Structure formats: C-alpha cells, structure tokens
Amino acid sequence: SQQGEEDPQALSIQEGENATMNCSYKTSINNLQWYRQNSGRGLVHLILIRSNEREKHSGRLRVTLDTSKKSSSLLITASRAADTASYFCATDNSGAGSYQLTFGKGTKLSVIP
Amino acid sequence: SQTIHQWPATLVQPVGSPLSLECTVEGTSNPNLYWYRQAAGRGLQLLFYSVGIGQISSEVPQNLSASRPQDRQFILSSKKLLLSDSGFYLCAWSHKGGQPQHFGDGTRLSIL
Numbered sequence: 383s384q385q386g387e388e389d390p391q392a393l394s395i396q397e398g399e400n401a402t403m404n405c406s407y408k409t410s411i412n413n414l415q416w417y418r419q420n421s422g423r424g425l426v427h428l429i430l431i432r433s434n435e436r437e438k439h440s441g442r443l444r445v446t447l448d449t450s451k452k453s454s455s456l457l458i459t460a461s462r463a464a465d466t467a468s469y470f471c472a473t474d475n476s477g478a479g480s481y482q483l484t485f486g487k488g489t490k491l492s493v494i495p
Numbered sequence: 496s497q498t499i500h501q502w503p504a505t506l507v508q509p510v511g512s513p514l515s516l517e518c519t520v521e522g523t524s525n526p527n528l529y530w531y532r533q534a535a536g537r538g539l540q541l542l543f544y545s546v547g548i549g550q551i552s553s554e555v556p557q558n559l560s561a562s563r564p565q566d567r568q569f570i571l572s573s574k575k576l577l578l579s580d581s582g583f584y585l586c587a588w589s590h591k592g593g594q595p596q597h598f599g600d601g602t603r604l605s606i607l
Contacts, residue, residue, distance in 0.1 A: 415595055424501075424585055424598035425539075470538060474594060482554075483596060485531075485538040 387486050388471055394492040401458040403489040405471030406451075412474045414447055415483065416456050419468045428456075428469075463495045497522035501586050501599035509607050514559075514573040516602050518586030521567065526588040528569040529596060530561055533583040545569060546591075581606045 389404045405414070413432045417425040431438045431447045431454065438445045444457040458465055468490045472483040498521045508514060520526055527546050531539040541554045543561035551561050558577050562570045569586060583603055587596040 413594060417598075422601075422603070424600045425587075425596075427595035427597065430595055482541060482544060483594075484541075487536070487538040 388469070388489040390489060391487070392490045392492070394494065395461055397461060397463055397493055397495050399461055401461050401465070401491055401493070403456045403469050403491070405454045405456070405486060407454075407471075407473050407475075408452065409475050411449075414445075414454050415472045415474070416443075416445060416454075417470045417472060417485075419470065419488070421467075425470065458491075461491075461493045463493050465491060466493045467491060497588070497597065499586060499588055499597055499599045501584075501602055503602060504600065505603045505605075507605045507607060508576050510578055511575050514571070514576050514580070514604070516571040516584055516586075516604075518569045518571075518599055519567055520588045523567070523588070523590070525566060526590065528563060529587040529589075530569065530571050531585040531587065533585060533601075535582075539585065543571070576606050578606050580604065 387406050393401060395401050411433055413430055415430045416428045418428055419425045429438055429440050429443055429445050431445050433449055436447055442459045447454045468488040470485050470488045472485045474483055501518050529544045530542045532542055533539050543551055543553055545551050545563045548563055548566055559573050581604055583601050585601045586599045589596045
C-alpha cells in the first residue's frame, strides 16, 4: 500500500504564482523526501526533511513537516515554466540497514507561461 | 562526481522472450542499489534492492529477478516476459547512510 499520498493529483498555475503540494502518510517515519520527475525521465532528489525537523528551505523550495498530523507540504515560490513536472513524496519508515523508500503517486504540476 | 547509467532507454519485446536490463554506477563504491517499476500515472514500486555483491532482497513476488555480479552493477532479468511486465523501470543508488536515492533515466519496456 502507498505510504505517501500526494494532493492534489494535478495542479495547473500561471508562471510567477506559488505552487503548494501536500503529502500525507500513515506510519512513523525517519525522514520524508521530495523528488521531481520530468516526463519520461528519472527522479531527481529535491529535499530531505528529518522527523525532528519542521521546516526546510532550498532555493525556491520550502518543505514543512508535521509529524503529529503525518503530513508534509512542498511550496514552490515564483514558479517557472521549467518547474513543470511530477512531484513525489517518499517516506523512509524502514528499520536500520534497509534504507527503503515508499513513494506516493505524485502531483503533476503544469506551469503555464 | 557520481553517475548512474541505465540501458537501453526503450525496449520492445514479445511476450515470452527473456529480459536483461543493466544499471551501472560510477564514482562511488559499495552503494545500495535499487530497481523500481513505475506504471503509467503511478508512483514507484520497489522491486529489488541490494546492499552488496550477491545480496538481493525482493519486495514483490513476480516474474522478475535481479543480480549484482559486481559492486556497481545491477541487472534486472526475466526468463519469460508477461504482458503485465510492461512499464518504466528505474534503477537508483544511495550511499550506505541510506538517503537520498539517485536515479537513472529509466528504461521504457513495452511487451507485445
């Protein structure tokens, strides 16, 4: 079963607007990560937030984590057409030594120039 | 810097034929290696992972197998492909610390 579930499934915004994507999960985690996938390509790691962190920034990206609600959000500010991609959250809830990630189904973001 | 290579990029195979997809990593040693499958519009399903040469863990019982003959080489195989094996196959690696994972560009497999 899917551990991370992204919301919304699809999002369409104008260039320059902010995009917010949400991720919910069910069990306790070691960390949560966000990845980006351009159409037909592999995934690219964006940001990792550990279970004891609440917020993290990287350039135009801002990730929050609320472990009490088992949810995370990814905010992309001042979006660009090049941000058009699918975005996946992935949770690490594995035991020591296995390092497995469980991915959600993703949010497909379209940024209109 | 580390790089990961997957080939081929696309593959069309008849039902019942064998499969061999290869993945190699450069610029690091003793990585964890992973094979995922992604169905259209879906998330990633972990198929196999390996923490060392000859060590393979299978996550989903299926028609596929994996091998790690060398430290930085990971191979996905099948003896007889099924229609349901169609999909986008992704290889990834990580350091022993676990995260994050770094992905190849994938192989689009179509079964006819």
